[in-house]
Each structure stands twice: as C-alpha cells, then as structure tokens.
Amino acid sequence: MHDERGEMVAAPPGASTGRDTPLPPAATAKVPGEAALRFIEDTALLYERAGHPRMAGRIIAWLMICDPPYQTAGQIATALSASKASVSTNIRMFVDFGIVERFAMPAERRDYYRLLPTMWPRVLERSLPLVAAFRDVADRGLKLVEEHPEACRLRVREMRDFYEFFEQGLRELVARWNARDTGEGL
Numbered sequence: 001m002h003d004e005r006g007e008m009v010a011a012p013p014g015a016s017t018g019r020d021t022p023l024p025p026a027a028t029a030k031v032p033g034e035a036a037l038r039f040i041e042d043t044a045l046l047y048e049r050a051g052h053p054r055m056a057g058r059i060i061a062w063l064m065i066c067d068p069p070y071q072t073a074g075q076i077a078t079a080l081s082a083s084k085a086s087v088s089t090n091i092r093m094f095v096d097f098g099i100v101e102r103f104a105m106p107a108e109r110r111d112y113y114r115l116l117p118t119m120w121p122r123v124l125e126r127s128l129p130l131v132a133a134f135r136d137v138a139d140r141g142l143k144l145v146e147e148h149p150e151a152c153r154l155r156v157r158e159m160r161d162f163y164e165f166f167e168q169g170l171r172e173l174v175a176r177w178n179a180r181d182t183g184e185g186l
Contacts (some may be wrong), residue, residue, distance in 0.1 A: 044057035047060070
C-alpha cells in the first residue's frame with residue numbers, strides 16, 4: 001500500500017495481509033520507501049564501521065527522517081523491521097547518552113522518542129573523556145621512560161602531544177559549534 005507521496009505504508013489494523021491473522025495495531029507505523037531504506041542502511045553501515053551496532057545507526061537514521069519526528073519504540077521497530085528488544089536496548093543507550101529524548105504525550109500511555117537538537121556536539125563531547133584518558137596514560141608513560149633512550153621518549157611524547165592536541169581541538173570545535181548556534185564568535 002502506498003501513500004500520496006509514493007511511500008509505502010503498512011496496512012491499517014485488522015486489514016488482511018495475505019496471512020490468516022490481521023496485523024497488530026503496532027504494524028500501522030509508516031514503512032520507509034526505497035530511498036529512505038538506502039539512507040538508513042548506509043548510515044547503519046557507517047555506524048558499524050565506527051564500532052557501534054548496526055541497529056544503532058538504523059535508529060538514528062530513522063529518527064532523522066521520520067515524520068512525525070517522534071516515534072514510539074513499536075513504530076521504530078516496525079519501520080526498521082526490527083525486534084522491539086533490539087530497538088529498546090539501543091534507544092535506552094541513546095537516552096543515557098543524552099542524544100535521544102524520551103517523553104510522553106498528554107493523555108497517552110506510550111513513550112515517544114526523538115533526537116535532541118544538540119545531539120551532534122554531544123557525540124563529540126562523549127569522546128572527550130576517552131581522549132583525555134589516552135593523554136593521561138601517555139603522561140604516565142613519559143615518567144616511566146625518563147631514563148630511556150631519546151627515541152623511546154619521543155614515541156611516548158608524540159602520543160601525549162597528539163592526544164593533548166586532539167582533546168584541545170575537540171573542545172574548541174564543540175565550543176565553535178555552540179557559538180555558531182548563538183551567533184557568537186562567527
């Protein structure tokens with residue numbers, strides 16, 4: 001079944017699907033069209049290359065392009081042909097990371113999820129403690145190799161200097177991005 005834009009939509013509740021039983025109400029969520037599915041899978045593959053679960057990338061991609069911009073876990077699962085358990089696990093992680101917001105609509109019992117507008121700088125900010133930890137380890141390494149040959153000290157110093165530079169650069173990028181939103185520092 002297609003809507004007026006040519007996008008596929010699931011059959012309404014109770015409609016026949018060619019099976020013996022009607023679809024449950026959760027299956028009424030919009031099903032992404034071919035171009036949307038390609039975008040979702042391309043995003044998922046990039047997330048996977050970055051070391052994250054592919055499903056995490058699918059969820060982020062869907063929440064970027066879905067209409068309305070908020071969805072229940074069931075709607076997300078239906079749109080992505082995924083299990084509710086997989087969606088729930090990844091959504092919980094995103095809520096904990098502060099990049100997805102969970103909220104309720106008045107007079108409804110379901111939770112809805114949407115991307116927070118500040119999610120992209122938060123993704124970078126989340127990497128700052130790890131970058132700082134690499135710098136701290138390198139600082140300890142420098143103390144360890146104080147009496148070693150210069151070539152050894154240079155290798156450790158380069159690690160420390162790189163992570164110090166990287167940490168400072170990330171902080172500056174996030175600050176510049178945030179200033180862009182407020183019109184400061186352009």
